[in-house]
Amino acid sequence: xxxxxxxxxxxxxxxxxxxxxxxxxxxxxxxxxxxxxxxxxxxxxxxxxxxxxxxxxxxxxxxxxxxxxxxxxxxxxxxxxxx
Amino acid sequence: xxxxxxxxxxxxxxxxxxxxxxxxxxxxxxxxxxxxxxxxxxxxxxxxxxxxxxxxxxxxxxxxxxxxxxxxxxxxxxxxxxxxxxxxxxxxxxxxxxxxxxxxxxxxxxxxxxxxxxxxxxxxxxxxxxxxxxxxxxxxxxxxxxxxxxxxxxxxxxxxxxxxxxxxxxxxxxxxxxxxxxxxxxxxxxxxxxxxxxxxxxxxxxxxxxxxxxxxxxxxxxxxx
Numbered sequence: 001x002x003x004x005x006x007x008x009x010x011x012x013x014x015x016x017x018x019x020x021x022x023x024x025x026x027x028x029x030x031x032x033x034x035x036x037x038x039x040x041x042x043x044x045x046x047x048x049x050x051x052x053x054x055x056x057x058x059x060x061x062x063x064x065x066x067x068x069x070x071x072x073x074x075x076x077x078x079x080x081x082x083x
Numbered sequence: 084x085x086x087x088x089x090x091x092x093x094x095x096x097x098x099x100x101x102x103x104x105x106x107x108x109x110x111x112x113x114x115x116x117x118x119x120x121x122x123x124x125x126x127x128x129x130x131x132x133x134x135x136x137x138x139x140x141x142x143x144x145x146x147x148x149x150x151x152x153x154x155x156x157x158x159x160x161x162x163x164x165x166x167x168x169x170x171x172x173x174x175x176x177x178x179x180x181x182x183x184x185x186x187x188x189x190x191x192x193x194x195x196x197x198x199x200x201x202x203x204x205x206x207x208x209x210x211x212x213x214x215x216x217x218x219x220x221x222x223x224x225x226x227x228x229x230x231x232x233x234x235x236x237x238x239x240x241x242x243x244x245x246x247x248x249x250x251x252x253x254x255x256x257x258x259x260x261x262x263x264x265x266x267x268x269x270x271x272x273x274x275x276x277x278x279x280x281x282x283x284x285x286x287x288x289x290x291x292x293x294x295x296x297x298x299x300x301x302x303x304x305x306x307x308x
């Protein structure tokens with residue numbers, strides 16, 4: 001069993017209304033050094049991939065992220081494989 | 084078109100019946116959509132809006148048929164969630180972000196017609212202002228600068244949010260959409276996606292009949308062709 005965490009975040013330059021709201025709320029609470037916040041998603045995948053090499057898993061996760069997990073118009077993705 | 088979670092298909096069905104055309108539902112598992120002149124992707128919450136709005140619906144079996152239908156010049160109209168599905172499917176450019184207010188907005192808005200040459204707006208005139216309701220949380224249209232420029236150059240921006248007198252200002256923009264964009268078409272003009280609901284504005288009891296002109300335009304375009 002392999003565990004993978006996929007991180008999906010908004011691209012640079014894409015307005016993030018939730019991030020703006022969090023920034024303003026933290027500043028209102030007195031955390032004046034907060035200059036920005038970005039909200040993303042973490043998707044945890046459990047893979048039954050005994051038949052796959054580490055490289056095979058990475059290739060597959062990249063494909064999954066490009067096809068479904070992230071929208072390339074507005075989002076970037078990154079992932080971490082945890083055995 | 085009916086996806087699990089669609090909830091405006093009956094309104095669309097009713098609107099088209101009221102306007103006197105034949106209409107029937109297409110289930111998302113359908114393999115082919117032969118025999119139809121136009122397909123409508125209705126509003127709602129297909130697949131619960133899980134992951135992203137429209138992200139799962141784009142992979143449904145019927146969407147393969149829709150792509151083929153559209154490539155052959157068939158008329159495709161995506162309303163609200165249907166627009167989001169068309170964006171995710173890559174049939175229209177761009178993506179939707181949450182409204183800048185982070186609120187679900189359900190109210191009447193004003194739309195200025197930017198392109199009256201599409202099959203969906205052929206009975207309108209450029210600059211005409213139409214009143215229709217919106218009902219969405221994620222209708223804040225986004226595209227990169229290059230795409231926006233191409234959209235405007237190719238006359239693909241069909242409807243913009245405006246003030247009642249037709250001014251394109253931030254006061255007339257309910258959700259933060261770039262350039263006040265409310266509806267866009269593909270290059271060929273046979274696919275239209277819009278966030279407002281024309282099907283909820285076809286009878287005076289609904290508060291506006293301005294939505295009729297979208298359906299009447301597409302019916303007339305079909306009859307002409």
